[in-house]
Amino acid sequence: MSAIQLTDIVKSYAHGPQVLHGVSMDIRDGEFAVIVGPSGCGKSTLLRLIAGLEQVSGGDITIGGQRANDMAPQDRDIAMIFQNYALYPHMTVRQNIAFGLELRRVPRAVRTARAEEVAAMLRLTPYLDRKPGALSGGQRQRVAMGRAMARDTTTFLMDEPLSNLDNALRTEMRTEIKELHGKLKATIVYVTHDQTEALSLADRVAVMKDGHLQQFDTPEAIYDRPANRFVAGFLGQPAMNFALARDLPGLRAPGDSIAGLRPEALSLHGTAPGGPALRARVTLSEMTGSGVILHCDTDAGRMTAVTPRHALPPDPGALWLGFDPARVHLFDAATGTRRPAPAAQPHTANLSA
Amino acid sequence: MSAIQLTDIVKSYAHGPQVLHGVSMDIRDGEFAVIVGPSGCGKSTLLRLIAGLEQVSGGDITIGGQRANDMAPQDRDIAMIFQNYALYPHMTVRQNIAFGLELRRVPRAVRTARAEEVAAMLRLTPYLDRKPGALSGGQRQRVAMGRAMARDTTTFLMDEPLSNLDNALRTEMRTEIKELHGKLKATIVYVTHDQTEALSLADRVAVMKDGHLQQFDTPEAIYDRPANRFVAGFLGQPAMNFALARDLPGLRAPGDSIAGLRPEALSLHGTAPGGPALRARVTLSEMTGSGVILHCDTDAGRMTAVTPRHALPPDPGALWLGFDPARVHLFDAATGTRRPAPAAQPHTANLSA
Amino acid sequence: QTDTTTVEFWHSFGGSSGAALDRIIENFEAAHPDIDIEAEHVGNYNDIVARLQAAIPANRAPDAVIMEVTRYGLFADRGVLLDLTDKVAADPLSDDLFDFAREVGVFEGKNYIVPFNSSTPVLYYNADILDRAGFDEEPPLETYDDLLTVAQQVQEELGDEGIRGISAPGQFARWGLIMANDSDLIDSTTGEILIDAPNTVEAYEWMADLVHEHDVASPDNVTDEDTGKEDFLAGRSAIMMNSTGNYGESKEALGDALKVRPMPCNKVCATPIGGAGIGIIASAEARVQDAAYDFISFAASPESNAIWFSETGYMPINRHTADQQLAKDALADKPGIDVAINQLDVARGRPRPPVVTWMRATEYDMWQAMALGQREVEETLQDFAEQTRREEQRQN
Amino acid sequence: MTRDRMLTLGALAAGLLFLSPVLYSIWMSFQTANAYYTGTLDFTLRNYAVSIGDYGFARYLMNSIIVSGLVTIAGLAMATMAAFAFARWTFRGGNLLFAAVVATLMIPSHITLIPNYLTLARVGLLDTYAGLILPAISNGFAAFFLRQYIRGIPRALDEAAYMDGATPLQVLWRVIVPVARPAILSMGLFIFISEWNNYIWPLVAVSDQDLYTLQIGLARLYKLNPGEGSIDWPLVMAASTLTILPVLLGFLLVERHLVRGITMGAVK
Amino acid sequence: MSAGPARARRTGAARQQVLRRATPYLLVLPLLAFIATFTYLPIAMSVNLSFREWDFLSPDKPFVGFENYRLLLTSHQFWNSLQVTAVFALVSVPLRLVLALAIASYLVRETLPARVLRGALFLPAVTSTVAIGVVFSWVFATDQGLVNGLFQLLGLPKVTWMQDPQLALWVLILVNTWKQLGYDIIIYIAGLQAVPGELYDAASVDGGRRFHVFRRVTVPLVMPTTYFLLVISVIDAFQVFTIVDVMTRGGPAGATDMLVNMLYRVGFTLFDIGTGSALAVLLFILLITLAVVKARVIGRKVHYDS
Numbered sequence A, B: 001m002s003a004i005q006l007t008d009i010v011k012s013y014a015h016g017p018q019v020l021h022g023v024s025m026d027i028r029d030g031e032f033a034v035i036v037g038p039s040g041c042g043k044s045t046l047l048r049l050i051a052g053l054e055q056v057s058g059g060d061i062t063i064g065g066q067r068a069n070d071m072a073p074q075d076r077d078i079a080m081i082f083q084n085y086a087l088y089p090h091m092t093v094r095q096n097i098a099f100g101l102e103l104r105r106v107p108r109a110v111r112t113a114r115a116e117e118v119a120a121m122l123r124l125t126p127y128l129d130r131k132p133g134a135l136s137g138g139q140r141q142r143v144a145m146g147r148a149m150a151r152d153t154t155t156f157l158m159d160e161p162l163s164n165l166d167n168a169l170r171t172e173m174r175t176e177i178k179e180l181h182g183k184l185k186a187t188i189v190y191v192t193h194d195q196t197e198a199l200s201l202a203d204r205v206a207v208m209k210d211g212h213l214q215q216f217d218t219p220e221a222i223y224d225r226p227a228n229r230f231v232a233g234f235l236g237q238p239a240m241n242f243a244l245a246r247d248l249p250g251l252r253a254p255g256d257s258i259a260g261l262r263p264e265a266l267s268l269h270g271t272a273p274g275g276p277a278l279r280a281r282v283t284l285s286e287m288t289g290s291g292v293i294l295h296c297d298t299d300a301g302r303m304t305a306v307t308p309r310h311a312l313p314p315d316p317g318a319l320w321l322g323f324d325p326a327r328v329h330l331f332d333a334a335t336g337t338r339r340p341a342p343a344a345q346p347h348t349a350n351l352s353a
Numbered sequence C: 001q002t003d004t005t006t007v008e009f010w011h012s013f014g015g016s017s018g019a020a021l022d023r024i025i026e027n028f029e030a031a032h033p034d035i036d037i038e039a040e041h042v043g044n045y046n047d048i049v050a051r052l053q054a055a056i057p058a059n060r061a062p063d064a065v066i067m068e069v070t071r072y073g074l075f076a077d078r079g080v081l082l083d084l085t086d087k088v089a090a091d092p093l094s095d096d097l098f099d100f101a102r103e104v105g106v107f108e109g110k111n112y113i114v115p116f117n118s119s120t121p122v123l124y125y126n127a128d129i130l131d132r133a134g135f136d137e138e139p140p141l142e143t144y145d146d147l148l149t150v151a152q153q154v155q156e157e158l159g160d161e162g163i164r165g166i167s168a169p170g171q172f173a174r175w176g177l178i179m180a181n182d183s184d185l186i187d188s189t190t191g192e193i194l195i196d197a198p199n200t201v202e203a204y205e206w207m208a209d210l211v212h213e214h215d216v217a218s219p220d221n222v223t224d225e226d227t228g229k230e231d232f233l234a235g236r237s238a239i240m241m242n243s244t245g246n247y248g249e250s251k252e253a254l255g256d257a258l259k260v261r262p263m264p265c266n267k268v269c270a271t272p273i274g275g276a277g278i279g280i281i282a283s284a285e286a287r288v289q290d291a292a293y294d295f296i297s298f299a300a301s302p303e304s305n306a307i308w309f310s311e312t313g314y315m316p317i318n319r320h321t322a323d324q325q326l327a328k329d330a331l332a333d334k335p336g337i338d339v340a341i342n343q344l345d346v347a348r349g350r351p352r353p354p355v356v357t358w359m360r361a362t363e364y365d366m367w368q369a370m371a372l373g374q375r376e377v378e379e380t381l382q383d384f385a386e387q388t389r390r391e392e393q394r395q396n
Numbered sequence D: 001m002t003r004d005r006m007l008t009l010g011a012l013a014a015g016l017l018f019l020s021p022v023l024y025s026i027w028m029s030f031q032t033a034n035a036y037y038t039g040t041l042d043f044t045l046r047n048y049a050v051s052i053g054d055y056g057f058a059r060y061l062m063n064s065i066i067v068s069g070l071v072t073i074a075g076l077a078m079a080t081m082a083a084f085a086f087a088r089w090t091f092r093g094g095n096l097l098f099a100a101v102v103a104t105l106m107i108p109s110h111i112t113l114i115p116n117y118l119t120l121a122r123v124g125l126l127d128t129y130a131g132l133i134l135p136a137i138s139n140g141f142a143a144f145f146l147r148q149y150i151r152g153i154p155r156a157l158d159e160a161a162y163m164d165g166a167t168p169l170q171v172l173w174r175v176i177v178p179v180a181r182p183a184i185l186s187m188g189l190f191i192f193i194s195e196w197n198n199y200i201w202p203l204v205a206v207s208d209q210d211l212y213t214l215q216i217g218l219a220r221l222y223k224l225n226p227g228e229g230s231i232d233w234p235l236v237m238a239a240s241t242l243t244i245l246p247v248l249l250g251f252l253l254v255e256r257h258l259v260r261g262i263t264m265g266a267v268k
Numbered sequence E: 001m002s003a004g005p006a007r008a009r010r011t012g013a014a015r016q017q018v019l020r021r022a023t024p025y026l027l028v029l030p031l032l033a034f035i036a037t038f039t040y041l042p043i044a045m046s047v048n049l050s051f052r053e054w055d056f057l058s059p060d061k062p063f064v065g066f067e068n069y070r071l072l073l074t075s076h077q078f079w080n081s082l083q084v085t086a087v088f089a090l091v092s093v094p095l096r097l098v099l100a101l102a103i104a105s106y107l108v109r110e111t112l113p114a115r116v117l118r119g120a121l122f123l124p125a126v127t128s129t130v131a132i133g134v135v136f137s138w139v140f141a142t143d144q145g146l147v148n149g150l151f152q153l154l155g156l157p158k159v160t161w162m163q164d165p166q167l168a169l170w171v172l173i174l175v176n177t178w179k180q181l182g183y184d185i186i187i188y189i190a191g192l193q194a195v196p197g198e199l200y201d202a203a204s205v206d207g208g209r210r211f212h213v214f215r216r217v218t219v220p221l222v223m224p225t226t227y228f229l230l231v232i233s234v235i236d237a238f239q240v241f242t243i244v245d246v247m248t249r250g251g252p253a254g255a256t257d258m259l260v261n262m263l264y265r266v267g268f269t270l271f272d273i274g275t276g277s278a279l280a281v282l283l284f285i286l287l288i289t290l291a292v293v294k295a296r297v298i299g300r301k302v303h304y305d306s
């Protein structure tokens, strides 16, 4: 049992402002929970509190059903992977992987065997006698994983474990971690500020901002029904377009609503389409391989749209961005919280824009 | 005139192996040329040779029509933006921007005015009196740009200027650089190993590998008609799938050909479609927001496919990946060079797979 | 004036001694307006020797210099010092100098320095301490045994208060105690090395036992000789044998409790003459040498010598010094200041061949080893004598 | 809170104990000589008045500041220039030259004492400020240390400056020196302190009292009395306290930079 | 060579090229000129003098071959000094390093008490050695000394700290350590601060036995600092002079006669420049050898790139 329960966690650092303002989360046994949020929102702090590297200022941490507030890190039976891997530079890969066991007084023979077993699982066997300095970024990352896995635990904390890798490697390692989670059936709490990682890895994603938990739900729910404007804007690449609801044609919404339109929900038309649409002038188009990102000026402000390259209208200088009012997200202008989906207005409104 | 001509550039470092093996490129005045390639392929070296920070071992560099091999960096009238920005940590933003002018003995009043003008252009005015340590990553990046822009030159070299920014910021800055290029009409040589950057920014992309230039062409040409298997695999996200041509149904190609299929060229079907297709078992699906990346096992090996989330077949465990033989890339198995596009075989072949 | 002759003069006197010297120089310059004495306090005798040695190859030697009486031999031998024999002979002053004072400046038959500050060791004791230790009247302080008896009684009575019976003798006093045992380190006339002579051995045995065997002297005094005096001045030691030049300071510290007695006479009465004289550098210009000699002569005059004697306690070197009013006053006001003078009959100069410098430097180590009980006295001295003979040979 | 306060008190106590010898010497400097010898208590400021007035410590202080200051400045300048070259260029003979610089660390100053004295005498520089300063300027340790530090500064900074049009000297002065400031400051402090406490060389090289530095003044005071005299310890301690003060002030001023300055250099 | 305009055009660039090549040499020139004049020239002179007999005074300096070296190498004093110096180094270097590391690992925190203590610990390092020697001579005096005073209060017998040949060396080692410790600690603090905190976090999550982590993580990771301090403190140990000169002058009976003290005595008290120079040369050779051996044996093992 390695479920983690956070109840009203409050944290202030000595001589610092309050960093966490009552965060509650129920992480289920075997779940892959990802915490995302902008820099400085308290993600690492939360993780370090779970690990026991920091003490909570208020609230309760329960790990596997046991209150853990006052347990020392080593008693929490948790493995952690750090952003810079925190590999011991003077130890070989083998020693790095076995060090956790050494600290727990596991006999040498046993820990060596375990290190080799883990290394084999991570395809690190050829590098067992190298030091971290002689490994590539991806290999180092795997050693860090190996060190955590060597410990016989089912709870892993990972603080931006991929942020130091380049794009290609990151994609690859992401896949590996995901597969590993499947194999190990471990509870994983994973911190990142990369939304692609968050969405692709998580069973559930926790979005944080300024020490407050915004939403904790499945990636689909987060993406399709963001709890507020912040969550909506934070996840999605390119980011969601926002406009005043009243500037959008064909939308029936309270006057002080903000409308959110995901770029992929905008359809491109050379001429005014049948449904609600905005007239747009393309200021910049970026090729991304198969697709194109179009940056446009519209009557409702700047908008980004994406489209497959082959679907690009012949004259991309001026075009219409069509949208389906049912796919528009609505948020309270003042509080930012989500409002129920809008209903379409009578079609004529479109022409009045 | 600030065209840059590289002719048979050869470079070996003292006590090192040869790094560049005869690279020739003609970069046109006002062009945005992006050099991509895996780590260690010699991108930075090439840029540093143009800048004059290193001496060529062979070949000629011509800048603005003048042979530049023996010119000191300061005589080449080139501005450079470094990967970590290389901002002077002890100078304010204003001083950083004006330093190049100061060294060129521009009077104080003039250079201050120029610094402020540049800062305004980059929305840095509020930060003019801060030191780099007190700026965010994106702001630092802009200061680095500003420093280059303050110099009255029309040739800019940039070595992975965005690699230290997080994803969101990178996207934003990418847009800004692209817009700036439009405004300044400058010749820009831009190094990156990020293919998204390469494709979206470049007028022409140079792909390098192991000190050899692989292809130097427009993004569309590079993406649609990669010169060889390396280029094909390097650009595209997720990467192109490769398989033995003979393992693909419905393809008429020489026996030793490698076939390349871009993930977005694969269509997903719950049941065997009409055209050529591969039966696939999904091993992992990653949510990316609006879309999903599917990792599949097929008879032709592992394949990656992408699809909008809403287009996902109801039972994603087993499905068919359909493809259009006309969109298959063919490469020589031995040399990797591109072969003419294949022709489709009679339709029956499909069923034999 | 362009004719002024400047004499650069290095000396070793600071504090009240320095002030006395300054007065003498002032008087001299008043009497010789064409001569300017540029005096510099260089440091102690060792510093002067070191500075001079370094200065000579650099051609930066002064014109006149104070040199300790056992250590000028090296410089005389190497031709650094001017042979003053003729000048002294032609100077009426020479008749007024005490014999010891003339003799001290002679090396291998030639006169190289004229004494300025001369001293012998004397025996100081603290009457208060002896009183408290139960000596109603002054005990005899003639022989080694006398001294040991007193020291032991003091230590027995007052040891608990941290008071020692005696300060371990410094090198000057050791030399004196050896002479008092009818021996020497190097024979002053023949130059024979007497370090391992039986009487020398006996003397060292007695001295070492003060520390090592009887524990009446502090081991601190052995490793740092200055502490011997500090202890005595601070009333932590009953007896000190040390140069008469310490009179002024001791008087100030102990007042009437200070008593001064001649050095003990264990087998014979004999005591070394210490102090220093002024020499002239051979490479100086003749005109400067003459001027320098004028100053030397003036400094040895009764008037100057009286100033010096009364201020410092150093012995008079001029027979007529005692006639000066200043000296008379001093003799009257300062009981004990005359002890050294009275002891002069048995005082003698010490040898000054070049090897002495080496021997004196090495003696400290040997003394420490013996006094701290690390080496047998006899064996040590034989080894020491051996080495000294070898060194003497090497130097010639 | 109380635990904190107790720790602070404990640290203070430990510090005081550790410093007791220094504190004792300061305490001693306020005693009269007589009181010191006789173990009584009698306080006075006379020792300071005497050492400053009669013994010229004001002048010595100025000399020490001039000499140590110039040695520090010139030493830092040369060491920084060389360190820059060793850190940034690979040039023929460079390794050998660097080894020659580092090897000076192994050379006890006493070896060079006599020959340097003879050399300076030959060119007539004894008894001048130059004679005091010149032999002390070259500092292999500083060059070694700063080179290590400069190697930790991203080379891109130099290159950016070259691209901006700087000459090597401009790069050094306008970029490297400001960036390496913590290291240069702490090295400066080290040089200043060691020159301030240097006493064998000034003792040998200077006979003109007007050129005495504090340490010779101190040593002279210590050996002031002729062969048979005794040492006025309280006076010596007053003088010694005077010699400590300026360095202590300097230390407190740059303490903040000290650790930061050492960090990169020492550890790489 | 080619003549004409082509060449003329090249000369400008060529001159620049030459200037660029010369830059590093010009930059090291001042330092090296001074080092050559005031360090290496003296060594050459010392080597020359070591083959001669001279007392500073005689105008001539007769060549005596290896006589000075022979005398030295056959003298009891030289071997005694070498042994004393070696013992001093062997004891004081590890003592300094161990104490400094232990203290530094407590003072590495940026708390007020830590900073106060750091300042206190550094003070002796900036205090004049002469003054320190004087005060400690008193502290360890047999009769009036502070330590023996305390011993007496505790009913312990007096100890002859400075007179006992074994103890005297230990006292010097102690005083020297006391003086130098501040430097070592500051440098260790710098080294410790460079160890990424994450490594400790990782160890503490993994099982955090404090001493074990210190031994297996901290100690190896500050190895570069240790090496640096090792080099410095060994050099220091072989050059220690002033404190010995002030406190014991090499005594009692040669028990603390370090090589440099012997050098000073032979050269400046006994004015045997030839032998003094020979000793200087031997000392120099010894230090260089030590440095090379150290670099060979451990220098290689201490650098990790991560």
Ligand SMILES: Nc1ncnc2c1ncn2[C@@H]1O[C@H](COP(=O)(O)OP(=O)(O)OP(=O)(O)O)[C@@H](O)[C@H]1O
Pocket (backbone or CB within 6 Å): A013, A014, A016, A019, A037, A038, A039, A040, A041, A042, A043, A044, A045, A046, A193
């Ligand atoms: N040891 C500390 N003492 C004081 N304040 C701290 C400490 N560690 C972090 N903080 C502050 O707490 C806040 C949250 O920090 P935290 O490291 O948890 O953010 P994060 O979400 O992990 O950010 P990032 O994505 O940049 O890693 C920040 O404002 C930070 O400055």
Ligand SMILES: Nc1ncnc2c1ncn2[C@@H]1O[C@H](COP(=O)(O)OP(=O)(O)OP(=O)(O)O)[C@@H](O)[C@H]1O
Pocket (backbone or CB within 6 Å): B013, B014, B015, B016, B019, B037, B038, B039, B040, B041, B042, B043, B044, B045, B046, B193
């Ligand atoms: N100063 C140098 N001395 C010796 N070899 C060097 C030097 N600089 C680079 N190299 C080598 O030259 C090759 C090319 O390096 P370069 O920095 O140009 O690669 P890159 O394409 O910029 O890689 P990256 O994407 O990692 O920046 C590498 O193998 C590198 O190790």
Ligand SMILES: [Mg+2]
Pocket (backbone or CB within 6 Å): A043, A044, A045, A159
């Ligand atoms: Mg974080």
Ligand SMILES: [Mg+2]
Pocket (backbone or CB within 6 Å): B043, B044, B045, B159
């Ligand atoms: Mg690069």
